[in-house]
Amino acid sequence: GENVEQHPSTLSVQEGDSAVIKCTYSDSASNYFPWYKQELGKGPQLIIDIRSNVGEKKDQRIAVTLNKTAKHFSLHITETQPEDSAVYFCAATYSSASKIIFGSGTRLSIRP
Amino acid sequence: NAGVTQTPKFQVLKTGQSMTLQCAQDMNHEYMSWYRQDPGMGLRLIHYSVGAGITDQGEVPNGYNVSRSTTEDFPLRLLSAAPSQTSVYFCASSYSGDSSGYFGPGTRLTVT
Numbered sequence: 001g002e003n004v005e006q007h008p009s010t011l012s013v014q015e016g017d018s019a020v021i022k023c024t025y026s027d028s029a030s031n032y033f034p035w036y037k038q039e040l041g042k043g044p045q046l047i048i049d050i051r052s053n054v055g056e057k058k059d060q061r062i063a064v065t066l067n068k069t070a071k072h073f074s075l076h077i078t079e080t081q082p083e084d085s086a087v088y089f090c091a092a093t094y095s096s097a098s099k100i101i102f103g104s105g106t107r108l109s110i111r112p
Numbered sequence: 113n114a115g116v117t118q119t120p121k122f123q124v125l126k127t128g129q130s131m132t133l134q135c136a137q138d139m140n141h142e143y144m145s146w147y148r149q150d151p152g153m154g155l156r157l158i159h160y161s162v163g164a165g166i167t168d169q170g171e172v173p174n175g176y177n178v179s180r181s182t183t184e185d186f187p188l189r190l191l192s193a194a195p196s197q198t199s200v201y202f203c204a205s206s207y208s209g210d211s212s213g214y215f216g217p218g219t220r221l222t223v224t
Contacts, residue, residue: 014214032210043215044155050184051210064135089154097209099145099170104154 001026006103021106023090024072030092038087085110118216125193133188134201143206144186148199193223
C-alpha cells in the first residue's frame with residue numbers, strides 16, 4: 001500500500017525566511033497530493049494541493065512542487081510570518097483509492 | 113454549509129464505558145473517515161467509508177465500530193473504553209478518493 005514519509009519533523013525558521021517541507025511517496029499510482037495546516041486545537045485544513053499532471057503550483061506565499069520520477073513533493077513557504085506557525089501534513093492518494101495517506105507531520109515554528 | 117461537524121467537543125469516560133462520537137457533513141460527500149491523533153503524532157486512520165452501507169477498517173480499528181446508514185452521518189462507537197483510547201478524534205469527508213478532504217473540529221476524549 002501507499003506510504004508517505006515526511007521530513008523534517010520539526011522546523012524553526014526566522015520570521016521572513018523561507019521554510020521547506022519534503023515528502024516522498026511509494027505508490028506510483030498516486031496522482032493527488034494535498035497539504036494540510038493544523039493550528040493548535042483545530043482540525044487540519046487544506047492549504048494547497050497538486051495533481052500529477054503539473055510540476056508546480058503557487059498560491060501567494062505558498063508553493064508546492066512535484067517530482068513524479070523521484071516520487072517526492074515539497075511545500076515551500078516564503079516570507080514566513082508568525083501565523084505560519086503550525087503543524088503541516090502532506091498526503092497522497094489516487095483516483096480509485098478509498099483513503100488518503102498522510103505523512104507524519106512537521107511542526108513549524110517561526111522565530112520573531 | 114456547516115461543513116463537517118462533530119459532537120461532542122470534549123468527553124470524559126470511565127474505563128469500560130461505551131459511547132458514540134457523532135460526525136455529520138452537509139456537502140454530499142461519499143467518502144468519510146475517522147482518525148485519531150495522539151500527542152506529538154500524526155493522523156492514524158481508524159475506519160473509513162466510501163458510501164452509505166460501505167465501511168472498511170483503517171490501520172487502528174480495534175475497539176471501534178462504525179456504520180454508515182446515510183450519506184451525511186458516520187458515527188464512531190467505542191465499545192468498551194480503555195485508557196489507550198484517550199486521544200483527539202477527527203472526522204473527515206471528501207467527494208472522492210482523489211479530492212481534498214475536509215476535517216471536523218475534533219473530539220477530545222479522555223478515558224480514566
